[in-house]
Amino acid sequence: MVELSVENIVVDIDGNRILESISFSAKSGEIICVIGPNGSGKTTLLRTILGVIRPKAGDVRIGNRSIYSMSWKEKSAIFSYLPQDVPKVPFTVVELIIFGLNGVASHSSAVRCNSTRVESILDSLEMRHLISRSITTISGGERKLAYVSMALSRDVDAYLFDEPTAHLDYRHAVEVMNLLRVLARRGKIVIFATHDLTLAARYADKFVLLNHGKLVGVGGLDDVFRPKLLRSVYGIEFYIIRKNGSVSAVVPK
């Protein structure tokens, strides 16, 4: 059982306060969704948890250890990260996946992978026909899926996905979310940021709502998806459509 706790982190970048006293925790098996308008600090929060940004104050802990006291190698055994914008690199999809699986240990042609799991991810995301293609010659959405496949293939404790469904059609977006749910059921921590409030409401167990770098809501669906709170953050009204007691869609009025 792993617990990740974000404790009062404060992040300044170039003299600007980007995150202000953010605290929440995530347990094994939980899907946490970070939501908020553009520029609210979602990406910065994920990158701070990953450790590429060091907070001015506060800490991120896995169990009792601060992630900032760990080496990159140690952190790589804990986190799998998917950035919002995925780079166009001159590798084939299969190389990308292999590099992700091997990490810095990549030497010779060692294929160290749980092949059944990787193969099923490729099938779910319909990526098989693209595995020998170069990342530079496939579409933007396919490129995103290639990186999603890489990040999902890794066997770690926590998955930090920044807008995993951006650039994806509905079917693929749902598939990606289903795969994240499978990981959570296997006891992994999933933290993802998104602008898609419907997907957020349908898949996440817990929500972290940011606005101008401040934590304005944290908790379950009923704590965060309150019309008044969403209106104050996004500046518009939302329809929160429920079916059989659970939220089936969140759309702007």
Place this chain on the structure above:
Amino acid sequence: MRETVETAYRHIISHRIRILLILSVLLFISFIMGISIGPISIPILDVILCLLGLHKDSFAAVIILNIRLPRVLVSALAGACLALAGCLTQATFRNPLASPYILGLSYGATFVLSIAIVYLDAPFAFLPIFAFLGSLLAISLVFAIAGSSWDTAALILAGIAISAFFSSLTSLILYFAGAKAYVIIFWIFGGLTGVSWNVFWVVFLGSLPILIAVAGLAGKLNILMLGDDIASSLGLDVNNIRLLAIILASLLTAIVVSYLGPIGFVGLIVPHICRIIVGSDNRFLIPASAMFGASFLTLVDLIARTAIAPAELPLGAIIGVMGSPYFAYLVRNRRRLLW
């Protein structure tokens, strides 16, 4: 049969190993040609017998052992060094157009070397130290200006600014250099004229550990190319690896520039062609570029010393004439670049 990750990957690897074998044959052929062809041509059989230690006392052996062998070995080593410096800068800057020449490394090295030659009377074996300081200065400035942002325009513009700055400073030094200007001008042409075993040993002992270090870095360069955040999440200490890659690229450039002059475009053309034939995985790209770079420079040097024999054409100028249109082609067709 459906293609799995493992079968697809095995397929790619075995294809690449075949290409590496072909490139090693090409290297061998260019090596033998480089020794065999010249103002006095030596039959290939004699070349091979001589290299095997037979035929020691013949006239051909004197030419081979004293003149052609050191020259071919130095050109091959220099070609490998320049090609790998290109692989390193391209991975570090995440840009296929980033090469030591375009980033201005060679100009930085030339500038500091000119000071060393004109004002410090630096001894022969210490020249690479000055060239290294110059390349490191240039690449640090480019990095400070352009960063590793995948932005080709920023990178090329930074390279232009740095190259112009250092070449102007070099011109000023030349202007006030008096009689020593001739030494520098001849050296700026770039070439392997009069290369001796002394040069070979300095280049060989200087470059071998660096070439080995670069090969050891290959897997990490692949990860670095995925961007800082992904690379960090995969366990790479991004800043340290980038610094190491920049230092190694500067060292490789420095060794070559010190003894052969500022030879451009090898670091651009060779990795680019190799990327087309073996892909961008640095574990294959690096050995492929080393072998192809070695063959390339050996063959161009062969042209340089035979085209108007007994006189020689300046090697740097020939590669410049070949390389500039290639660079222009890449810039014009950058949408079709592999990256």
